[in-house]
Amino acid sequence: MFEKEYDVIVVGGGHAGAEATAAAANMGSSTLLVTMNLQTIGQMSCNPAMGGIAKGQIVREIDALGGYSGIVTDKSAIQFKMLNKSKGPAMWSPRAQNDRMRFAEEWRMALENTPNADFYQEMVNGLLIEGDKVVGVRTSLGLEIRAKSVVLTNGTFLNGLIHIGEKQLGGGRAGEKAATGITEQLVELGFDSGRMKTGTPPRVDGRSLDYSKMIVQPGDDVPEKFSYLNTPILKTQRDCHMTHTSTLVHDLLREGFERSPMFNGRIKSVGPRYCPSIEDKINRFADKDSHQIFVEPEGWNTVEVYVNGFSTSLPEDVQYKALKSVKGFENVKFFRPGYAIEYDYFPPTQLKHTLETKLVNNLYFAGQINGTTGYEEAASQGLMAGINAHLKINGKEPFILKRDEAYIGVLVDDLITKGTEEPYRMFTSRAEYRTLLRQDNADLRLTPKGYEIGLAKEERLKRMEEKMKKSENLVDFFKRTSFTTEEINPILASLDSALVKQSDKLFKVFSRPKVTMDHMLQLDTVSEFVKENKLDSEVLEQAEIQVKYSGYIAKEKTNADKLQRLENVRIPDNFDYSKLKSLSYEAREKLESIQPVTISQASRISGVSPADISVLLVYLGR
Structure with missing residues (x-):
């Protein structure tokens, strides 16, 4: 069945595995994706959303380099929000709610339409090692498939153990079996391994909920998107809703604590600090009377609902009883209970910055196997592992992003140099240079690099160059064009901003905190220039940031130099x-x-x- 030797074998079809497959194949490597279930490629195992604080920046960086996550997200989105818009642009973070089934379908179609990508459904339970180099994989049926490099993206499947109250089930995800064999072989080869925990909330029937008792959470009035390519922008959106727990809910949950695997010692591993279970929240924050619950639809047409904020491993009867006491959930019907899952990971200090292991040549780890949590973190690692696997077997220089070049660079450097003893999640605060690493300029930062290594296509580069040229021309226009006091003072007066006594350059008045691009467009000279040059909203936003934050960017570079010394x-x-x-x-x-x-x-x-x-x-x- 597998007489030929592949350039790259990717094990696992989650977010990391999908991006690794796409990257290696698009760069020209013959690539085989081996996964236990081809129906769950790109599966959203937990929440039906992409992006968020810092995570949205990562998705845009993946897209800028030529990855697929942004495109798939745009094609399957049901709602879009730009988070932190009230703060500076370094904090703006795009987030989309997605149709879970369409998201997986779009990933499957994208990969099937990628030349050089092959697929095979079976469990990989061992690696073929010759000397200090990996040369392929062994499957549960005993097939040996040879390759020049292997990327492991096993997610939560390595010896996965699901906990629901006092019950334990072997599995890597609800309804799917765990993967065995790989951990044991790697430990025998000298790798250190550990256990981590993550969890997920119940899924419920939306028809059984009373949304009139909840707070509506709509998307943005003017939704944006993730990809820099010509992907669709949402014309209609689905609302999410918000409700709260109460002291009654907390009391009902506490009744099950003695049966909780978190508190009775069955779970010994560490869970994600920034995404705690509901029982962990009410235990750690005992002074809080309530916690937010976000009610998120799983898609356009399905009635299935994700109960964000109610992640739990308590017994199913406790989950049900407590959730029924949440406002709007009085008649709730469960699709499935929440659960915790423990799984094997390998401390990432055992990797090089390329994500290649130090012990075994041409073997790469990406995603939760490295101790991270989150779709976006996994996808970015898969992208980098796929890129570097291709580059190494072709004798080319490795592709490593620095901390001042991308959040992906921060992520990888953190993992390699610091390691992690708890599931690692990206935050804007982890980046020293976050004013430089904004979501709006990911293409300007990374598309030339993606094009240079042969991943980003020429269409991307041309779009980026056009955007950069138009933005620079607009900034230059503000620097060389003057305003009159008669036209600018009425605008300043409406903003309670100090009036000007003489004419000056537009750049100077635009630099004021309250003055926005919308105010500048009220000036005939500006609106005419924008129309003549056919400048879109993306160019206008980029120019505005360059005008208003140039001082902050320069200051950040100076501070970074000081910190270095x-x-x-x-x-x-x-x-x-x-x-x-x-x-x-x-x-x-x-x-x-x-x-x-x-x-x-x-x-x-x-x-x-x-x-x-x-x-x-x-x-x-x-």
């Missing part, structure tokens, strides 16, 4: 971090535990943000 500042022995109230709780906890010797070492600890490092530097008088 102070990397070797020593921290006194037995330093008392508890007296630094400005440190985040997580940073205090980690610093007290690890007791780093230098600022440089402290900065590499997972959970210690650049802001925390700044607090330490100020205290040390540096």
Whole structure:
């Protein structure tokens, strides 16, 4: 069946595996995707959404490089929101609700329409190793398939164990069996492994909910999208809803704590700090009377609903009883209960920055196998592993993104240099250069790099170059064009902004905090220039950010240079971090535990943000 040797074999068809397959195949490698179920390629195992804080930036970076996640998201979206719009553009983060079934279907079709990509459905339970190099995989039927490189993207399937109350089921996802054999072989080869935990909430019948008792959560009035290509923009959207737990709900949940695998010792691994279960929330935040519950539809036509904020591994009868006491859920019908899942992972300090393992040549790890959580984090790793697998077997230089070039660079560097003892999730605070790493300029930062390595197509490059040229021309127009006091002062007066006494350049008045592009478009000279040059909203937004935040960007670069020079500042022995109230709780906890010797070492600890490092530097008088 498999006489030929593949260039790349990808094991696992989740978000990491799908992006790895697409990247390697599009760059010209003969690629085989082996997965236990071809019907669940690109499956959204947990929430039916892509993007969010920092995650949205990652999706746009994947798209800018030539990956598929942004395109698939746009084609299957049911709602779009730009989060944090009230803050500066470094914090703006796109997020889409998706039709779960269409999302998986779009991924399947995208991969089937990718030349060089082959597919095979079966469990891989071993690797073929010759010397210090991987040369293929072995399946559960005993088939040996040879390849020049292998990318493992096993997700939560490696010895996966599902917990619902006191019940335990082997499985990598609800209704799907766990994968065995790989962990044991890797440990035998000298790899360190560990266990992590994640969870998911109940899925319920939307027909049984009373939405009139909930708060409507609509999408944006003018929805945007993820891909820089010509993907569809939503014309209609589906609403989400919000409700809250109560003291009664919390009391009902507490009744099941003694049967909870989290509290009775059955679950020994660490779960995601920033996506805790409902029982963890009411235990850790006992002073809170309620927590938000987001009611998210699973698609355009299905009645299935995702209960975001109610992730749990409590017994199913406790889940049901408590959820029935949530406003709007009085008559709820379950599709399936929530559950926790434990699975094997391999501390990512065992990898190179290319995501190739240090112990076995041409073997790459991507996704939750590296200790991350989230579709977006997994997809970006899959993309980078697929790219580097192709480059290495073709004798080309590796592709590594630096921390000031992409959130993907921050993610990989954090994993490789800091490791992680809990599921790693990306946040804007993890990036020192987040003013540079905005969602709006991912194409300007990364499309030339994607084109150079042979992944991003020429169409992308031309779109990016046109956008950059038009944005620069518009900024230049603001710098060289003057306004008159008669036309600008009425606008300034309406904003309670100081009036001007003489004519000056548009750039200067546009730099004021309250003045937006919409205000500038009220000026005839500006609106005429925009019409003549056919400038779209993307160009206008880019130009506005360049005008208003140029000072912040320059300041950030200066601060980054300073931080670089102070990397070797020593921290006194037995330093008392508890007296630094400005440190985040997580940073205090980690610093007290690890007791780093230098600022440089402290900065590499997972959970210690650049802001925390700044607090330490100020205290040390540096």
